[in-house]
Amino acid sequence: MNKLGILTSGGDAPGMNAAIRAVVIAAQQKNIETMGIKGGYQGLIDRNIDRLTPFNVEGIADKGGTILKTSRCLEFMKEEGRKKAVRVLKEFGITLLVVIGGDGSFKGAEKLHHLGINVISIPGTIDNDFAYTDYSIGFDTALNTILDSISKIKDTDFSHDKTTIIEVMGRYCGDLATYSALAGEGEIISIPERKLDFTTICSQVHSKIASGKQDNLIIITEKMYDIEELKKYIEERLQISVRTSVLGFIQRGGSPSAFDRILASKMGVKAVELLTEGHSGLAVGIKENKLISIEFGNVNNILSDSYEKFRLLDTFSTFNKGDQVLS
Numbered sequence: 001m002n003k004l005g006i007l008t009s010g011g012d013a014p015g016m017n018a019a020i021r022a023v024v025i026a027a028q029q030k031n032i033e034t035m036g037i038k039g040g041y042q043g044l045i046d047r048n049i050d051r052l053t054p055f056n057v058e059g060i061a062d063k064g065g066t067i068l069k070t071s072r073c074l075e076f077m078k079e080e081g082r083k084k085a086v087r088v089l090k091e092f093g094i095t096l097l098v099v100i101g102g103d104g105s106f107k108g109a110e111k112l113h114h115l116g117i118n119v120i121s122i123p124g125t126i127d128n129d130f131a132y133t134d135y136s137i138g139f140d141t142a143l144n145t146i147l148d149s150i151s152k153i154k155d156t157d158f159s160h161d162k163t164t165i166i167e168v169m170g171r172y173c174g175d176l177a178t179y180s181a182l183a184g185e186g187e188i189i190s191i192p193e194r195k196l197d198f199t200t201i202c203s204q205v206h207s208k209i210a211s212g213k214q215d216n217l218i219i220i221t222e223k224m225y226d227i228e229e230l231k232k233y234i235e236e237r238l239q240i241s242v243r244t245s246v247l248g249f250i251q252r253g254g255s256p257s258a259f260d261r262i263l264a265s266k267m268g269v270k271a272v273e274l275l276t277e278g279h280s281g282l283a284v285g286i287k288e289n290k291l292i293s294i295e296f297g298n299v300n301n302i303l304s305d306s307y308e309k310f311r312l313l314d315t316f317s318t319f320n321k322g323d324q325v326l327s
């Protein structure tokens with residue numbers, strides 16, 4: 001009987017459990033035994049591996065986080081660590097591997113593929129920072145979590161005529177900021193793909209206030225600025241008081257949305273299908289509502305994705321022309 005190993009790696013994302021469940025069930029239907037590798041690549045190196053049955057994954061699809069736990073593993077970054085990982089896989093008789101994670105985890109998976117392991121990756125990251133797929137598992141849930149916070153912040157901003165800077169996650173990708181600003185009626189966004197300097201942000205706030213909009217939301221992606229410096233800059237220039245809110249790790253948790261659970265289920269089944277057809281070195285994705293698979297080497301090809309992203313930014317600007325006068 002073939003044995004399939006599964007691990008979650010890097011930052012956790014809501015929906016990873018639904019993907020694990022899908023893989024285990026799909027594998028069993030093909031008479032393949034699933035081995036759960038606990039704690040990402042570190043767990044693999046440490047032989048933290050146990051059998052996973054459909055019974056073990058019952059009732060997990062609605063849980064955030066990952067039952068397999070996750071980690072960041074420095075040892076795996078080195079060739080010796082990866083060779084050790086391959087030895088462990090062989091020792092356990094694992095011939096097929098599913099890796100669920102983000103960009104870094106995919107790079108690790110690619111290296112295992114080159115070391116002769118049959119591996120398929122599933123994108124699990126709230127950041128949505130893969131170019132080859134329209135969505136990664138966890139993005140939709142995180143987006144809705146952000147929207148929930150935005151909605152609450154807007155209530156009090158409106159009552160007090162306040163401007164708030166909200167910092168959201170995304171690493172080096174502005175999707176969470178862009179989508180949440182569009183859906184949550186934010187006024188200004190600054191994202192890595194289209195970064196605004198302090199002066200521009202300030203003048204956009206100024207023109208909003210001049211047009212009669214006193215409460216304004218500025219949504220920015222993490223790692224771009226010191227949010228407190230930006231606040232101070234606007235306060236000094238415009239003589240208003242500005243609030244800041246760093247949403248932080250609440251964005252990573254929570255019960256996955258229906259969208260993420262369904263996406264994860266589809267991707268999990270697809271990953272098993274690809275492995276049993278003899279494929280390796282592929283990442284599963286979704287493009288225009290169709291499941292796709294793409295070679296690891298192409299996951300960061302950003303051409304088509306950036307085009308869609310910039311169209312979304314243009315849509316956002318439609319709602320936020322600086323000179324719009326409210327009546």
Ligand code: ADP
Pocket residue numbers: 009010011041071072073074076077101102103104105106107108109111125
């Ligand atoms: P994510 O998968 O969410 O992007 P990381 O970038 O932290 O998270 O990557 C997760 C793990 O994947 C790392 O801790 C490391 O073990 C492995 N990894 C990341 N980059 C590489 C690489 N270039 N080569 C081999 N393994 C890598």
